[in-house]
Amino acid sequence: MQNGSERSDDELLAAARAAREHAYAPYSAVAVGAALLCEDGALVTACNVENASYGLSICAERAAVAAAVAAGKRRFVALAIAGPDHGATPPCGACRQFLYEFAPNVRVLYSDGDGYEVTALDELLPAAFELP
Ligand code: THU
Numbered sequence: 001m002q003n004g005s006e007r008s009d010d011e012l013l014a015a016a017r018a019a020r021e022h023a024y025a026p027y028s029a030v031a032v033g034a035a036l037l038c039e040d041g042a043l044v045t046a047c048n049v050e051n052a053s054y055g056l057s058i059c060a061e062r063a064a065v066a067a068a069v070a071a072g073k074r075r076f077v078a079l080a081i082a083g084p085d086h087g088a089t090p091p092c093g094a095c096r097q098f099l100y101e102f103a104p105n106v107r108v109l110y111s112d113g114d115g116y117e118v119t120a121l122d123e124l125l126p127a128a129f130e131l132p
Helices: 011-018 059-068 095-101
Strands: 033-038 043-047 078-083 105-112 116-120
Touching: 011 043, 011 078, 011 095, 011 105, 033 059, 033 105, 033 116, 043 059, 059 095, 078 095
Parallel strands: 078 105
Antiparallel strands: 033 043, 033 078, 105 116
16 A cells, blocks of 8 residues: 555545535635545545635635544544646645644645645645744
């Protein structure tokens, strides 16, 4: 397996794409799904949920982290993100910081149109904020 677990990268990305089907994105029309692989093997999925008060919208990645934490899971192995079929969907800055709280060097996979990119959170967020 490509990510050191029982689940392949393809399986993680497929789960993110499946979660994307539930996206509520009537304002941006940008549907995003995320699949968070937990250390215990659980896969927690989520989608973006927008709001008429635009700033209240939540990204798929942060929704997945919140759902996992609410289920008692705080140790993560990988995060897969599926955005629109054209273009790349790396996690936004807010989601990087949010994820850093629990998994500073978690593996990150994101769709990029043709296929997917693999990186690590500490590459995407080299100077994360930590309380002084
Ligand atoms: N979005 C995500 O779900 N994840 C990201 O990392 C970037 C953006 C969502 C938020 C909003 O609903 C839509 O994509 C357009 O910004």
